[in-house]
Every structure is written in structure tokens, then in C-alpha cells.
Amino acid sequence: TQLLEQSPQFLSIQEGENLTVYCNSSSVFSSLQWYRQEPGEGPVLLVTVVTGGEVKKLKRLTFQFGDARKDSSLHITAAQPGDTGLYLCAGDSGAQKLVFGQGTRLTINP
Amino acid sequence: DTGVSQDPRHKITKRGQNVTFRCDPISEHNRLYWYRQTLGQGPEFLTYFQNEAQLEKSRLLSDRFSAERPKGSFSTLEIQRTEQGDSAMYLCAGNKQGLHYGYTFGSGTRLTVV
Numbered sequence: 300t301q302l303l304e305q306s307p308q309f310l311s312i313q314e315g316e317n318l319t320v321y322c323n324s325s326s327v328f329s330s331l332q333w334y335r336q337e338p339g340e341g342p343v344l345l346v347t348v349v350t351g352g353e354v355k356k357l358k359r360l361t362f363q364f365g366d367a368r369k370d371s372s373l374h375i376t377a378a379q380p381g382d383t384g385l386y387l388c389a390g391d392s393g394a395q396k397l398v399f400g401q402g403t404r405l406t407i408n409p
Numbered sequence: 410d411t412g413v414s415q416d417p418r419h420k421i422t423k424r425g426q427n428v429t430f431r432c433d434p435i436s437e438h439n440r441l442y443w444y445r446q447t448l449g450q451g452p453e454f455l456t457y458f459q460n461e462a463q464l465e466k467s468r469l470l471s472d473r474f475s476a477e478r479p480k481g482s483f484s485t486l487e488i489q490r491t492e493q494g495d496s497a498m499y500l501c502a503g504n505k506q507g508l509h510y511g512y513t514f515g516s517g518t519r520l521t522v523v
Contacts, residue, residue: 303451305451332511334511334512339517339519341413341500341514341515341516341517342452342512342514343514344511344512344513347509347510347511387451387452389451389512391508391509395457395464395465395508396457397454397512399444399451399453400451401449401450401451402449402450404449
């Protein structure tokens, strides 16, 4: 069973601060994705990373795929209240479906 | 196509009743997935279809659960003899061939079994 462990599970910070969320596994993934989910809605895809060591930037969000393709991180610079939500990582292990982590619930306080 | 639609958004049912949920994916989504999400957890895989063929079912999917995708378009998920442990958000997601493109999720159906 491939497991994706996210840390921290909960994070509450002030507007303007920086933060990093981690997604770790003992398994290798051919790609890894990050989603954001708001209450009562389905997750929305933010990014897909494919190559070991890859870094992608989406405005204030920076995503990194580990060299061994077993882990990933999401860094948010100057967090804003609109960044509040549940952040999910999901991996493709070649089994024709995505495996999700348990999520990181992020709260940005004004 | 404006996205993946799920109906109903919310369902409250008494224990022992049967419920059916519907998912309408985007037309080019030849793959359709069902996931279940409980509070504070990530989505757990239930089953998926490629066109009309159901290719995999999770061990989470007991005999009380059945899913169909007739003609490879919309899909239904039925739960028979509901139990309180079935209370969860049921998410449908579509995908073009290739997980690299990611999933497009619907808004989910929130099931509460009382």
C-alpha cells in the first residue's frame, strides 16, 4: 500500500508569513499533484510535478518534487486569507489511480 | 461543458435505506473515478471506469456498494442498506487518458446516515 503522509496536519498562521507543507512517502511516484479543497467543494488541481528535482511556481506558491520522486513540498510566500483551505497531495504510482495524503488544513488569519 | 456535476449535493437518509448518487463528467473524460472522503481525511479510492468498463474496485467497496457507467457517460453509485459508517462526502472525478492531466472533481455528495 502506497501511503502519502502530509505534515503538518493543521497550520494556522498570520497573514504575510511564509509556510511550507510536506508530503512524504516510502514509495516512488511517476508524478505527484497538489490540490486545494474548500469546505463543501471538491478538490481543485493546482499543479503536477513529474521530474525528480522539479520546481514549479504558481504566483506565491512554489512546488518541489524530491530527487527520488518520493516526496514533495509546497511553499507559500506572504500567505493571504484567500490561501485558507485543505491542501492535498496525490501520487500516481502507475496503478491507474491517484493516492491521496490526509491533507493539511491551512488557516491564514488576517 | 462547465465541469463535473454531482447530484444531489446533500442527502440525509435513515439507516437501512438505499441511496443513489449521480455524476455527470465532462464529455471528453473517458475515465471516471469515485472517491469517499471523511472529515479531516483525504479522499479514498472506491472504483473507476474507463468508458463503460469498471476496471477496479477497492476493498473498501463492500457488497452493499455498486457503481455503473452505462454508455460511458454519466455514472451512478448506489449504496444499499446504508449504515452510519457510510456517512461521508462522495466525490466523482473525471480524467482524460493519463493521470498526468490530473482529476477534475465534482462538488461531491454529502451523505448523512441517521
